[in-house]
Amino acid sequence: MMTFPHLMSCWRNQQKPRQSCNRPALFLKRRRDMPWQDEQAAFAAVLPAPHLPAPGCTSGPGQSRADRRFNIYRNNHISSLIDALAAGFPVVRALVGDEFFRAMTAEYIRQHPPRTPVLLAYGETFPGFIASFPPAGSLPYLPDMARLERAMAESLNAxxxxxxxxxxxxxxxxxxxxxxxxxxxxxxxxxxxxxxxxxxxxxxxxxxxxxxxxxxxxxxxxxxxxxxxxxxxxxxxxxxxxxxxxxxxxxxxxxxxxxxxxxxxxxxxxxxxxxxxxxxxxxxxxxxxxxxxxxxxx
Known part of the structure; x- marks a missing residue:
């Protein structure tokens, strides 16, 4: 099994997706001193990065509760993207094992968050990321396997x-x-x-x-x-x-x-x-x- 301890420890610290309660999962509060587009950028910047604190634009009955709710939202967001990549690159996942794959894709999501709401388009740069990802270097054919699986997905949807x-x-x-x-x-x-x-x-x-x-x-x-x-x-x-x-x-x-x-x-x-x-x-x-x-x- 391939491992890289630093990223593995970060991944294990993430919780599994949780169901929210009946209360609203997250509130956003406007800051009059910050343009709306800047608030959106701040929210997006921390969304794929579990090591960063919740953005200041979240609010709720208590700020600590709002932060916890944001972390649940963020964890579910990252997990959904990991699952999408797992569905798109099943042989890559099989070659490295589930734990390595989830840790590697979590790092990919942190460095390359989605740029479009179309989930099918996500992962286009994943083969290049694998090629530059040192922990995957022991499988030199892994980037090309990702290229093959990505090409098959593109062919299916052409x-x-x-x-x-x-x-x-x-x-x-x-x-x-x-x-x-x-x-x-x-x-x-x-x-x-x-x-x-x-x-x-x-x-x-x-x-x-x-x-x-x-x-x-x-x-x-x-x-x-x-x-x-x-x-x-x-x-x-x-x-x-x-x-x-x-x-x-x-x-x-x-x-x-x-x-x-x-x-x-x-x-x-x-x-x-x-x-x-x-x-x-x-x-x-x-x-x-x-x-x-x-x-x-x-």
């Missing part, structure tokens, strides 16, 4: 579009194919790692039958896609991964094929067949397929 079939290519003049651009599915996400993070992720799934992979097995590349209601995770070889990334960046079929080198004529049909089979292509050139929705999933 916009929808109808995938095309490979028969669509039959209606295009072969001489014009090199100048065509393939429009890829809006849910497509890409993760490249020096570590076998895909194999590690698959080994932690309830339905997985793969043995625990060797973390030293080498680099892996993932194409993450949700062509319908399920997020799919695809392994990709280096050449295929670069080819699809080039298409995603707007390269024409001709330009992307040139990067394949002398083997282009041999492997291009298979790469295109795989792209259409996995539901990666939604339009050719500027003719976008009819979208199902332009917004994110709720």
């Amino acid at each position: 916009g929808d579009a109808d995938p095309l079939t490979i028969n669509t290519l039959a209606g295009i003049d072969p001489a014009a194919l090199p100048d065509q651009r393939l429009i890829l599915h809006p849910s497509a996400r890409w993760v490249e790692s020096d570590w076998p993070v895909i194999s590690i992720w698959q080994a932690h799934q309830a339905s997985g039958t793969s043995p625990s992979p060797d973390a030293r097995a080498g680099a892996e590349r993932a194409i993450i896609l949700r062509p319908d209601l399920t997020v799919d995770l695809h392994h990709a070889e280096p050449g295929a991964y670069k080819f699809y990334r080039d298409l995603a960046s707007g390269s024409t079929l001709g330009d992307a094929s040139e990067e394949l080198g002398e083997e282009a004529a041999t492997i291009l049909p298979g790469l295109l067949g795989t792209a259409f089979a996995m539901g990666l292509v939604t339009a050719i050139s500027g003719q976008q397929s009819k979208p199902i929705t332009t917004g994110n999933r709720k």
Whole structure:
């Protein structure tokens, strides 16, 4: 079990979420000498930091009671964010253990409080935080695992579009194919790692039958896609991964094929067949397929 005593002691000092009584949980009192936006900033500054005292703008039947109520509110707020991160990064949590994960995410919340009321958006910077978090350094693949899980969450909540079939290519003049651009599915996400993070992720799934992979097995590349209601995770070889990334960046079929080198004529049909089979292509050139929705999933 990974531990870091200072943060562990801080986490243990926090109480579990408590139910409030029938009285109002918290009052805010206005200070005439302080603008409202400054009061809000002061309240927000101490909310993710259990070691800081309650802000002066809280009040109640007794100031000590108000401070206790604020601490309950703050503890519940932090716990809800930790639970949200645990739901978004389940394999990261499994790799480090629940106690380490909760302490690490409590520190993340303190340093990076939410900037938007949309809870789904929270955790975008969590992989970078893990990379700079010394106690997690014994698992060098942990930041990439967080990147993978974050990419899967983004794919799940991305916009929808109808995938095309490979028969669509039959209606295009072969001489014009090199100048065509393939429009890829809006849910497509890409993760490249020096570590076998895909194999590690698959080994932690309830339905997985793969043995625990060797973390030293080498680099892996993932194409993450949700062509319908399920997020799919695809392994990709280096050449295929670069080819699809080039298409995603707007390269024409001709330009992307040139990067394949002398083997282009041999492997291009298979790469295109795989792209259409996995539901990666939604339009050719500027003719976008009819979208199902332009917004994110709720």
